[in-house]
Amino acid sequence: MMQNQTQAERQEIFTTREARQILRCSEMTLWRMRRDGQLDSLKLRGRRLFTRHQLESALKRAETKAGG
Numbered sequence: 001m002m003q004n005q006t007q008a009e010r011q012e013i014f015t016t017r018e019a020r021q022i023l024r025c026s027e028m029t030l031w032r033m034r035r036d037g038q039l040d041s042l043k044l045r046g047r048r049l050f051t052r053h054q055l056e057s058a059l060k061r062a063e064t065k066a067g068g
Contacts, residue, residue, distance in 0.1 A: 012043075012052045023058065025045040033058060 014022065017018045020030050033039040034048075039058040 013049045014052070014055065016048050016050075019055055020054050038062070 016027070016030065020027060023030065030039070034041055038061055040054045
């Protein structure tokens with residue numbers, strides 16, 4: 001059952017505002033990360049959305065790039 005919760009958590013969907021709060025960045029930084037291929041996203045009916053997995057992957061890439 002724990003594995004199902006983990007999969008469900010990865011499938012959580014976040015709005016742009018929520019993604020900015022999680023990543024602690026500005027709207028412009030989020031846009032640049034998407035443009036530069038550092039952050040994947042989904043587009044649904046004109047809204048940009050992010051999964052937890054996409055946000056975690058972006059954080060890991062940023063840590064690796066920063067040498068952390």
